[in-house]
Amino acid sequence: MARTIAEIQQEILLEKEKHSELSVLTSTSKTAIWRLWVYIVATAIWLHEKIVDKNALLSRPHTLFWYKEQALNFLYGVDLEWRDGYFQYPKLSKEKIEELSVVKYCAISERLFEDIETSNTESLSNIISEYYYNQVGVLTLKVAKEGEGGNRIPLEGIELRAFKAYMNQIKDAGTQLRIVSNKGNAIAIELEVFVDPLLIYPGSDSSKGISNSGKSLSNLSVEPVKDTIEEYLSTLEFNGAFVPTYLIDKIQQIPGIELPILRSVIIDSDETGRREVVYNDIDSKSESPFFVPSSGYFDLEKSDLKITYKAYNLQTNPNFNI
Secondary structure (H helix, E strand, C coil), X not given: CCCCHHHHHHHHHHHHCCCHHHCCCCCCCXXXXXXXXXXXXXXXXXXXXXXXXXXXXXXXCCCHXXXXXXXXXXXXXXXXXXXXXXXXXXXXXXXXXXXXXXXXXXXXXXXXXXXXXCCCCCCHHHHHHHHHHCCCCEEEEEEEEECHHHCEECCCHHXXXXXXXXXXXXXXXXXXXXXXXXCCECEEEEEEEEECCCCECCCCEXXXXXXXXXXXXXXXXXXXXXXXXXXXXXXXCCCCCEXXXXXXXXXXXXXXXXXXXXXXXXXXXXXXXXXXXXXXXXXXXXXXXCECCCCCCECHHHCEEEEEEEECCCCCCHHHCC
């Protein structure tokens, strides 16, 4: 960013003080010849820096990060202007920009042509068909805004249409964009957890007609396993991967948890409600080491946690005596 004329002037004056041969220049008058020359030189340097900044901006390569940056700069209800060689918004106050900013989360990915596996016998038409079918060479932008309580939510219909128009206007010619803004994916997790009965309730307190299963003995308002799962899901970065192993590692660190066993993870993978089994320990199929939600995030309100708690006692439980 170009410095101001005043900043450049000040640097020249500071440099002048380092040279004893210039100590005779002591006049504080703005019209002193030597001060006028300082101003002229500072102005010339400022103009040069402005030109360099503009050229750098116009020649900047449009990487994936550039597209993400532009997506986050989107202002709802403001038209773009062609100025100084590129599309940009009119100058607005910081408060107005914050008010009109819609997109708070964005993730971008790209499939390359080289990702397609081809053989020497494949015809050109088949390769082209595969290219378009798998959306190779397309930038996929997943975006979301922020709702009440900081929850991630999709852009509304008119907001999404405006955002698509904005991205199509600023993108490079020939670039194909696929913009996704869907409701968060629902997730169902089933766990079997063996706990230390001195710290965590292993089952229901039938004498009181209430269930304290999984709650801390010292604080019944805390259910540490459930809280840990919800924290893990809510703190995943946008378009971050759900990793079953990482979740188990976090649960294992809870005081009173002796043996957490992940039984299954099922995710609603798209808007149609199609369900995908990510993890299931009773089948013979290999499990997914990680899973990225199609919307970029999980809807915690639609999450289903099924946790069975059992007391851990290696010495007296015959099931462990092999």
